[in-house]
Amino acid sequence: MIEAEHLSKIYGTNPAIEDVTFSVEKGEILGFLGPNGAGKTTTMRILTGYLPATSGTARIAKFDVHEHSMTVRQQIGYLPETPPLYPDMTVEAFLHFVGRIKGMAAGDRPKRVVSAMTRCNLLSKRNVLIRKLSKGFRQRVGIAQAIVHDPPAIILDEPTVGLDPRQIIDVRNLIKSLAGDHTIILSTHILPEVSMTCDRVAIINRGKIVATNTPEQLLAQLAEGTGYELEIDGNMEGLVSRLQSLAGIQTVEVLRDRRMGNRRHRLRVTTQSGFDPGRELAAMVVRSGLGLYEMRRLQASLEDVFLELTTEEKIAGEPDRNSAENAEELRSSVSEANLETNLDSPEDAQAN
Incomplete structure (x- = not known):
């Protein structure tokens, strides 16, 4: 369902990711695990078509992300680390707006919106302004906007960052409930997230995949x-x-x-x-x-495996991939800020 083959993203002479290869089967949850700055977000953005790769190929549902960008976007639901929400809209109005801009037929939208709110336990908050929601509920709204069009593939970038323990458990259970019907990539650096949620793990360090296996097999190897x-x-x-x-x-x-x-x-x-x-x-x-x-x-614990595979001394003269990842984050932040400045409001978009 999701395939990445020899993906690389290079800024100047610094690779943010290098020769990244992995695949996710239909209905599977893959934990994309790595320390901060390892290349997780860069890979996610390439898979969603937000960022072009320097080399390599990525396919979603057999469609090439670069050559069939619009088709691929119809096949995925994406939750970036900061959910793209309009705080002055109600939950239900926002999901209707998202369904419209994702091209859902007008007759299908009410049913799909109610389904997304039900799966994300948001029915009691349907008429509440998003800015009045707790961070945990805003994260649920972010997941709801990712699944409202019922995509076969879902990509979640750090979906539980900043949540309290109770909220983390709720979001984790929600993600597990989506498996089977959807293929999911879950990007995180939180180890319990992986062991309790994911079928397989891909560990990335300094821009390269260093291991891909089930949590049980990774433990057996150590x-x-x-x-x-x-x-x-x-x-x-x-x-x-x-x-x-x-x-x-x-x-x-x-x-x-x-x-x-x-x-x-x-x-x-x-x-x-x-x-x-x-x-x-x-x-x-x-x-x-x-x-x-x-x-x-x-x-041995998954933490032992993670440390074994990601703890290393920096080699003198080797490109600093963390700097490349951080540079990419800065460019992206500037790009998103410029985009937000020029973006129509939901009311304007609906008027158009």
Whole structure:
């Protein structure tokens, strides 16, 4: 449904993104994950036709974004990081306006508007001015305008930024409810967003895709750091060497904690990939005559995967992709400001 092949966007000599390739299947939610300035927004804007790529191709529903721009725009719903709302319109009037400018037939608009408000839990706010809504409800209106024409593909750029925990859960559940009927790309740097919402993850760092897989497969690829943490009581002499002799044990580390006194100790045991020596660890501690107060499994998290793939030292002389991304943001902000200055009001547009 959504395909990006070798996309690059270069400003002068600085690439904002470079050779970005990924695809999203019909009905799937793809989490587009990366640190700030990694190239997420640039990629989203290329996919929506807002920004031309320097090289590469992007297709939505098999239509090339560059060659069939207007057709592609009919196939997508787009929520930028700042929702494009008219604060002095009511929710329902705004969605009717959006449906009109998106080319929906007059006979279809009332039904589609009510459907979008229902799915986004906005019926109780239909006659409320948008400027009087909380940020969470304004975000819902932004999603409603993206789906009001029932597009097959939806692109959401940082849809929960700035929301409180309750609002984040509500928007997250809304996005999950859209899956199946719609293909969704969710751009974010918030890790729980990805693990709780997305079917697959594409991680971008410094303008390049560094991994694409399901969250479960990404975790399985990161064996380092998995193992156990133990709290034991008694004489530790010889225990570390005995534990290291067990099959599948990679390292045994004694953690220093003055609060535990002289007899209590905490150990961190990392294991080799494919081994789970938990039973043997517990048995060895007990056979050594020590008290086992706690034994907790350690598993790699999506945060560990993210840090593993995106934490790196900047190479001297390498182009600063963050600067390129920020330059693109500045150009875009100026462009949007100029566009807003010259844009007709909704009333003017309706009059025309």
